Amino acid sequence: MVSLIEQIDKMTSQNVLVSDATKSEINMAIAVAVSNSALFTTAAQKPPVGPGGFITISRKKLLQNLEISGAARLNTWVDSMKASSPTHIKSTPSLCQDQSSWILHHPSALEMFEQITKASKGKQIVMFLDYDGTLSPIVEDPDRAFMSDAMRATVRKLARYFPTAIVSGRCRDKVYSFVRLAELYYAGSHGMDIKGPSKGSKYKNGAHQAVLFQPASEFVPMIDEVYKALLEKTKSTPGAKVEHNKFCVSVHFRCVDEKRWSELALQVRSVLKDYPKLRLTQGRKVLEIRPTIKWDKGKALEFLLESLGFANCTDVFPVYIGDDRTDEDAFKVLRERGQGFGILVSKIPKDTNASYSLQEPSEVMDFLQRLVRWKRLSLRRQFRVRRRFEEMATSLAN
């Protein structure tokens, strides 16, 4: 049986209300809960300390405080939903200033193209591309986030010159159905479902072809269950959409009236309270429910580099392009490794570990096309130089 202390400890991190308890159990529990200070928001609200060092508080007061704490946490969720969905950004002078200082720190990857290619000299560029908001524009219906044919052709050419991986929050099959390029690596479900190319790639050896890594496979039944519960719970909120991403679930609020965001947050929270092994992260107008395992897009990037044989190499130059909070894990890994760099796709200033920026998918396509042209030219140049040497060698020999 779960003890009250465990219940309250759980509750302070998960917003669960305790239903019944004896006074001494409550005193004990409060001692624990107060020590992790999630229950009482200000000193004035703290209850008196009783004999034996315990803090005494009536059951009614405890329940009130728990409700306050739950409401505060819910507000934090809703604030965070708003913060990650900047629909209210207007072009005020101060924001314009922010924008220009942000651009100074995260210059356009297109404008910095020459510096970027110079930095990659003598190294193998490896490309990591997020899908939604990076290769395809953000649209209201997640099932219709199609990639343009021009973008597909660009990525196809890119993969001829550089090992290329798609790293997405979506389930791998779904993102594959949008991209439809068999020569790429795919890391779906925020990196929890990794598969190597099914079609020949000149970079892989036999071992790479077999790459298949699913660190959260034991969570599949739980994710199925949570998906069904979320579907049922959120059906009363118009516009809410629940998406099954195999090892994680997305709850979309792009089409939910902002006035109902807290209601939706409450519904999601009421389901999640029963699943301590799941955690919540946020993307663009989406709540992402995923296993608590220490695995994310950053870990997927490291895993893929290792699979490609670049684990401890200094001559690799990974480039990760993404638009989302979940891409920050990969940007951070690159910063920490001091290799390559991250490019954030955003029109507005955001706190990021990326080094450069691009405004939207059309700029991503320009950047990728320039990379392809640059590589083609440098290969041609290398070829011409080699041929000249060979001709000189032949004429000297004669």
Ligand SMILES: O=P(O)(O)OC[C@H]1O[C@H](O[C@H]2O[C@H](CO)[C@@H](O)[C@H](O)[C@H]2O)[C@H](O)[C@@H](O)[C@@H]1O
């Ligand atoms: O890692 P990503 O490839 O960027 O996937 C993150 C989520 O992308 C999708 O949602 C986002 O794009 C939708 C279509 O443009 C948009 O309607 C939604 O508001 C965005 O959050 C996808 O549907 C999610 O499952 C992914 O987790």
